[in-house]
Amino acid sequence: MKYKIIDLPYTYDSLEPYLDKKTVEVHYSAHHKGYEQKLLEAIKDTNIESHYDTLEKLMKNYDKIEDPGIKVRVRQFGGGLINHNFLWPSLKKDVVLKDGNLKKAIISKWGSIESFKEEYKKKSLEIFGSGWAWLVKKGNHELEVIKTFNQDNPWFEGYTPIIGIDVWEHAYYLKHQSKRADYFEDMWKIINWDFAETQFNK
Ligand code: MN3
Numbered sequence: 001m002k003y004k005i006i007d008l009p010y011t012y013d014s015l016e017p018y019l020d021k022k023t024v025e026v027h028y029s030a031h032h033k034g035y036e037q038k039l040l041e042a043i044k045d046t047n048i049e050s051h052y053d054t055l056e057k058l059m060k061n062y063d064k065i066e067d068p069g070i071k072v073r074v075r076q077f078g079g080g081l082i083n084h085n086f087l088w089p090s091l092k093k094d095v096v097l098k099d100g101n102l103k104k105a106i107i108s109k110w111g112s113i114e115s116f117k118e119e120y121k122k123k124s125l126e127i128f129g130s131g132w133a134w135l136v137k138k139g140n141h142e143l144e145v146i147k148t149f150n151q152d153n154p155w156f157e158g159y160t161p162i163i164g165i166d167v168w169e170h171a172y173y174l175k176h177q178s179k180r181a182d183y184f185e186d187m188w189k190i191i192n193w194d195f196a197e198t199q200f201n202k
Pocket of ligand 1: 084170
């Protein structure tokens with residue numbers, strides 16, 4: 001199978017106290033795993049896998065799928081699978097943003113890390129319903145904070161994701177309940193800036 005859930009790169013309790021063990025466990029083993037299963041179910045009688053040999057290519061081209069029922073499920077479940085495959089490695093405790101290309105680009109665009117954070121937080125809180133807030137690099141190498149709804153994602157647009165924050169309630173409700181701003185602040189503390197830097201330099 002070409003489209004697979006990644007192994008969680010740490011134990012369920014590794015992001016405590018910012019993200020609790022139970023949330024990570026349910027998010028990974030039920031939600032994320034469910035997206036993989038439903039994607040594979042949706043495409044099992046098609047030749048989609050032979051056309052697009054990676055999830056990224058599938059996302060970039062999902063719009064070309066002709067059957068509307070399969071297309072919508074690839075959008076939802078393929079999107080869910082790739083978004084969460086990106087999410088877990090992008091989180092880690094105690095990683096600071098080092099002097100490097102990403103930091104330079106953020107400061108050149110927003111003036112300071114604080115102003116960047118402010119815009120990112122604002123966009124994360126603006127999303128009504130389920131979605132994600134992303135820092136992406138566009139084709140012209142410009143950084144931008146974008147919002148996507150449901151499991152839509154930067155790969156649809158051909159953007160390179162640098163950071164992705166899942167603002168579906170399942171991502172935080174057990175610990176933060178309705179306090180999405182508190183969740184954002186906790187996520188901010190566990191951004192794996194080394195992973196983000198690698199993404200930026202792609
Ligand atoms: Mn999620």
